[in-house]
Amino acid sequence: MVSNLKDKLKLYVILDRFLGKGVPLCEQARLAIMGGATAIQLRDKKMQGRDFYRAALAVGEICREQGVLFIVNDRLDVALAAEADGVHLGQEDLPLEAAKKIIPPGFIVGISVRTPAQAKAAQAGGADYLGVGDVFGTSSKPDAKTIGVVGLREVCQSTPLPCVAIGGINVGNVRIALQAGVVGVAVISAVVSQKDIVAAAKALRALIP
Ligand SMILES: Cc1ncc(COP(=O)(O)OP(=O)(O)O)c(N)n1
Ligand SMILES: Cc1nc(C(=O)O)sc1CCOP(=O)(O)O
Numbered sequence: 081m082v083s084n085l086k087d088k089l090k091l092y093v094i095l096d097r098f099l100g101k102g103v104p105l106c107e108q109a110r111l112a113i114m115g116g117a118t119a120i121q122l123r124d125k126k127m128q129g130r131d132f133y134r135a136a137l138a139v140g141e142i143c144r145e146q147g148v149l150f151i152v153n154d155r156l157d158v159a160l161a162a163e164a165d166g167v168h169l170g171q172e173d174l175p176l177e178a179a180k181k182i183i184p185p186g187f188i189v190g191i192s193v194r195t196p197a198q199a200k201a202a203q204a205g206g207a208d209y210l211g212v213g214d215v216f217g218t219s220s221k222p223d224a225k226t227i228g229v230v231g232l233r234e235v236c237q238s239t240p241l242p243c244v245a246i247g248g249i250n251v252g253n254v255r256i257a258l259q260a261g262v263v264g265v266a267v268i269s270a271v272v273s274q275k276d277i278v279a280a281a282k283a284l285r286a287l288i289p
C-alpha cells in the first residue's frame with residue numbers, strides 16, 4: 081500500500097533502453113533517483129516477457145531500497161509478478177475494468193488520458209492517477225498526439241485524480257505544466273538522454289514544489 085501518492089508523482093522518470101544512450105536500465109534508475117526522482121516507470125515496447133520481468137525485478141529492487149514508487153508500463157502480469165507498486169495503462173492497453181478484476185488492494189493503476197471524458201471514465205473505473213499528454217510535443221513516442229497546455233488544464237480541471245503531465249517536458253516548460261494543475265511531471269528524454277542524469281533530474285526536481 082502506497083501512502084502520499086501525490087508526493088510520489090512529483091518527478092516521474094520513465095526509463096528507456098534506447099533513449100538512455102547505452103546507460104543500462106538499472107543505472108538509469110539509480111542515477112535518476114540520486115537526482116531526486118520520486119517515481120520510476122519501466123517501459124520497453126520491444127523486450128520479450130522474460131527479459132522484461134527480469135528488468136522489473138532488478139529495477140524494482142532499487143526503487144524499493146530507495147523508497148521510490150515503481151510502476152511497470154503496459155504489462156500487468158509483469159507488474160504483479162515482480163511486485164511493483166503499480167501498472168500504467170494507456171487507452172489501447174488492457175482495459176481498466178479488466179485490470180481491476182485481478183489486481184490486489186492497494187496496487188496502483190495509472191491511466192493515460194487526453195480528454196476530460198477519458199479522465200471521467202478512468203475515475204469511474206477506479207484509476208489512482210492520470211498521465212496526461214502529449215503536452216508539448218514529444219520525439220520519444222511516435223504515435224503521441226499533442227494536446228497543448230490548454231488541453232492539459234482542461235483535463236486537470238475536470239478530475240479530482242492526481243494528474244501527471246507527459247510529453248516534451250523539460251526545465252524550460254515544467255513550470256507551465258505545473259501551473260495547469262498537475263501534481264508532477266513524467267519525463268524520458270529530459271532525464272535519461274542527458275549526459276549527466278543526476279544533474280538533469282536535480283534541475284527538474286528543484287522546479288517542482
Ligand atoms: C505517466 C505516463 N503517462 C502516459 C504514458 C503513456 O501510456 P500509453 O498511452 O499506453 O503509451 P505507451 O507508454 O505504452 O507507449 C505513460 N507510459 N506513462
Ligand atoms: C511515453 C509517453 N507517453 C506520452 C503520452 O502523450 O501519453 S508522451 C511519452 C514520451 C515522453 O517522453 P519525453 O519526456 O522524452 O517527451
Ligand SMILES: [Mg+2]
Pocket residue numbers: 153154168169170173
Ligand atoms: Mg501503454
